Amino acid sequence: xSLKKLLKPFKLINIARKSGVVTVLYPYQKPLITIEFRGKIxxxxxxxxxxxxxxxxxxxxxxxxxxxxxxxxxxxxIGRCIFCGRCAEVCPVGAITVTHEFELASTSTRxxxxxxxxxxxxxxxxxxRLGTTSKMLQYVILHSPASENYVHLCPDCRKKxxxxxxxxxxxxxxxxxxx
Amino acid sequence: xxxxSVTTVSAEEIxxxxxxxxxxxxxxxxxxxxxxIIVRVKPINLREASHIVHDVLDAYFRTMMAVDERPINNTFxxxxxxxxxxxxxxxxxxxxxxxxxxxxxxxxxxxxAADWYELEAWDLxxxxxxxxxxxxxxxxxxxxxxxxxxRKDVEYTARPSPRIFYKPPLQxxxxxxxxxxxxxxxxxxxxxxVEGERVVNVEYNGFHVHRGIEKLAESPRFxxxxxxxxxxxxxxICGFVHSVAYTLSIENAAKIEVPERAQYxxxxxxxxxxxxxxxxxxxVACHLLGYDAGFMHSWRIREKVMILAExxxxxxxxxxxxxxxxxxxxxxxxxxTAIRNTLAWLRSEFTKLADxxxxxxxxxxxxxxxGILPRDEARKLSVxxxxxxxxxxxxxxxxxxxxxxxxxxSFRVPVYTEGDxxxxxxxxxxxxFESMDIIDQLLDxxxxxxxxxxKIEVPExxxxxxxxxAPRGEDIHVVLTGRGRPYRWRVRAPTYQNIPALKVMxxxxxxxxxxxxxxxxxxxxxxxxxxxxxxxxxxRREKLQTVSIPGGCGCEL
Numbered sequence: 021x022s023l024k025k026l027l028k029p030f031k032l033i034n035i036a037r038k039s040g041v042v043t044v045l046y047p048y049q050k051p052l053i054t055i056e057f058r059g060k061i062x063x064x065x066x067x068x069x070x071x072x073x074x075x076x077x078x079x080x081x082x083x084x085x086x087x088x089x090x091x092x093x094x095x096x097x098i099g100r101c102i103f104c105g106r107c108a109e110v111c112p113v114g115a116i117t118v119t120h121e122f123e124l125a126s127t128s129t130r131x132x133x134x135x136x137x138x139x140x141x142x143x144x145x146x147x148x149r150l151g152t153t154s155k156m157l158q159y160v161i162l163h164s165p166a167s168e169n170y171v172h173l174c175p176d177c178r179k180k181x182x183x184x185x186x187x188x189x190x191x192x193x194x195x196x197x198x199x
Numbered sequence: 200x201x202x203x204s205v206t207t208v209s210a211e212e213i214x215x216x217x218x219x220x221x222x223x224x225x226x227x228x229x230x231x232x233x234x235x236i237i238v239r240v241k242p243i244n245l246r247e248a249s250h251i252v253h254d255v256l257d258a259y260f261r262t263m264m265a266v267d268e269r270p271i272n273n274t275f276x277x278x279x280x281x282x283x284x285x286x287x288x289x290x291x292x293x294x295x296x297x298x299x300x301x302x303x304x305x306x307x308x309x310x311x312a313a314d315w316y317e318l319e320a321w322d323l324x325x326x327x328x329x330x331x332x333x334x335x336x337x338x339x340x341x342x343x344x345x346x347x348x349x350r351k352d353v354e355y356t357a358r359p360s361p362r363i364f365y366k367p368p369l370q371x372x373x374x375x376x377x378x379x380x381x382x383x384x385x386x387x388x389x390x391x392x393v394e395g396e397r398v399v400n401v402e403y404n405g406f407h408v409h410r411g412i413e414k415l416a417e418s419p420r421f422x423x424x425x426x427x428x429x430x431x432x433x434x435x436i437c438g439f440v441h442s443v444a445y446t447l448s449i450e451n452a453a454k455i456e457v458p459e460r461a462q463y464x465x466x467x468x469x470x471x472x473x474x475x476x477x478x479x480x481x482x483v484a485c486h487l488l489g490y491d492a493g494f495m496h497s498w499r500i501r502e503k504v505m506i507l508a509e510x511x512x513x514x515x516x517x518x519x520x521x522x523x524x525x526x527x528x529x530x531x532x533x534x535x536t537a538i539r540n541t542l543a544w545l546r547s548e549f550t551k552l553a554d555x556x557x558x559x560x561x562x563x564x565x566x567x568x569x570g571i572l573p574r575d576e577a578r579k580l581s582v583x584x585x586x587x588x589x590x591x592x593x594x595x596x597x598x599x600x601x602x603x604x605x606x607x608x609s610f611r612v613p614v615y616t617e618g619d620x621x622x623x624x625x626x627x628x629x630x631x632f633e634s635m636d637i638i639d640q641l642l643d644x645x646x647x648x649x650x651x652x653x654k655i656e657v658p659e660x661x662x663x664x665x666x667x668x669a670p671r672g673e674d675i676h677v678v679l680t681g682r683g684r685p686y687r688w689r690v691r692a693p694t695y696q697n698i699p700a701l702k703v704m705x706x707x708x709x710x711x712x713x714x715x716x717x718x719x720x721x722x723x724x725x726x727x728x729x730x731x732x733x734x735x736x737x738x739r740r741e742k743l744q745t746v747s748i749p750g751g752c753g754c755e756l
Contacts, residue, residue, distance in 0.1 A: 056511070077424070079429065102428060103514065105513070106428075
């Protein structure tokens with residue numbers, strides 16, 4: 021075996037000297053994350069309308085929509101989140117943004133939950149539950165202005181109004197209907 | 200060596216050949232573009248058909264999908280997927296068993312690679328295989344008898360109470376390796392039977408982290424576009440290959456046209472993944488051989504690849520950019536420059552490192568001539584990936600069954616005939632250089648256009664095969680489409696095919712070589728384990744530590 025081959029393993033010294041120390045003193049120095057990094061999401065409460073589009077696409081069910089009385093609660097549980105950012109992609113109003121935040125460890129699961137409460141609108145005719153939030157109604161009106169006349173009504177009242185107008189057309193009088 | 204032409208013999212010719220060879224046995228032969236040539240046979244003729252396809256036509260055994268098709272046609276079906284590598288086409292033997300007492304003949308003596316698949320089908324679907332010993336294999340020991348989780352009448356939420364069982368202790372001197380691999384930090388359990396310093400037999404006890412992913416994907420909780428994220432979590436190192444294999448199988452089945460650019464991006468990310476995976480493995484191998492300097496430097500280089508992966512996809516691991524129909528993140532000029540810079544740096548650094556590692560006598564001497572897997576044994580077990588290539592089998596899915604953008608690039612497939620640990624080290628080192636070349640070529644040719652298909656509709660009842668060359672070998676997914684989600688999704692990770700070969704490698708070898716030999720197949724156990732984890736409160740003292748391992752992927756080091 022030639023001497024050159026024998027001494028080859030010592031090239032390590034050269035490699036080590038050239039590369040120097042590469043370890044980053046995290047957390048004292050800044051972590052090496054790139055601009056594309058996907059961390060936890062942040063939901064803009066002023067934009068979110070509680071439609072639940074994000075809930076439908078969330079693979080691990082980190083985003084959930086629950087209803088209690090006349091509120092809709094959008095809950096984001098970081099413990100389940102896989103940081104895929106699908107919710108930000110599908111949000112129709114751009115309320116969800118993916119942040120660079122990743123230092124999320126906590127001693128209490130309560131810190132890992134973020135809830136957003138939306139109030140459910142009431143039917144403008146009977147006062148019953150409508151099931152949608154006011155921002156959702158505004159969104160619908162914005163995208164199809166013709167709906168403005170009936171969007172504030174609950175399905176029952178809509179049916180009633182439809183039947184009423186149909187009956188009026190074929191000659192029924194209001195007194196008959198109300199009587 | 201240049202890439203072989205994709206399909207030299209058309210499907211028609213193979214069908215004619217099959218008709219001639221199989222004669223009356225074949226009830227029906229049809230060609231499905233998304234999967235291959237499907238041959239339907241009666242269970243009694245299964246053995247003969249398997250013999251003809253496996254031995255006479257010399258097709259590799261790739262995977263077997265057992266399905267509970269009782270809601271569709273009142274049978275249990277089994278699809279044995281064989282691959283004619285040199286023609287780039289699959290031959291699928293389809294057979295249907297009785298719905299009440301499903302029994303199929305065992306083909307494990309004709310096709311040794313089918314051994315595990317039969318045990319798994321028995322465990323998960325209750326299909327009995329004649330003339331062979333069946334035992335508890337994938338499910339944990341305390342899973343109740345007679346409850347087969349992949350049957351459609353078992354809810355995915357089923358949480359049965361554990362059964363009480365007793366296993367007689369094994370006889371003879373033996374050495375436990377596990378339940379965690381000393382270097383790979385993964386749940387596995389080998390029992391090496393030893394005579395002095397020599398290993399005489401090996402028992403593998405795996406599937407400690409079977410998480411039931413296949414069942415979960417069939418549940419109403421999932422949809423076609425959610426499964427890629429689940430598939431990615433099958434493995435912590437080569438997760439992207441699983442999500443690509445899944446999306447390919449669905450896209451093939453539903454004939455979704457994926458834009459060229461998306462296919463290129465997928466290929467680039469797949470190669471980046473191979474780079475970091477092989478660098479990781481090389482580091483671990485050095486560490487196992489006591490050469491920690493090599494380990495440190497291999498991982499130092501790997502870190503740059505990880506940062507590159509994050510820049511391309513948004514995450515260091517589990518990239519999450521894949522969907523059925525395309526990808527979610529585009530590549531711009533800045534990223535292309537970053538890739539080129541990283542590759543240039545990597546090339547110079549890795550050349551030095553590879554040169555160094557292969558010259559260190561403690562590595563070369565311990566790797567040469569140990570853990571030998573002879574070619575004929577490798578062929579019998581249809582091993583895949585670097586393990587196959589180190590044993591003289593010239594197989595590479597990227598070349599033989601081109602997918603994504605691999606049809607547009609040329610690369611060399613390193614093949615060694617020694618079959619020892621050193622050959623497996625060298626195959627991986629060469630593959631790193633090839634991967635860097637492939638990325639360069641892909642960047643040169645990167646086409647413009649959209650990155651997501653416009654129309655994504657998946658009809659019901661179609662079969663699709665998706666295969667990807669993972670860093671560890673061929674990864675193949677078979678999908679039967681259903682309403683809104685897969686009806687059956689069969690994942691076969693490379694390690695599943697390679698572990699049976701360990702028995703051959705470890706037998707009659709010195710005990711001191713065992714850790715390196717086990718690591719030499721680059722085992723990835725969570726890929727191999729895919730079912731339920733239940734806590735074991737009862738059982739023997741020795742077993743207790745091996746079975747109560749919490750779920751989750753133990754792959755990422």
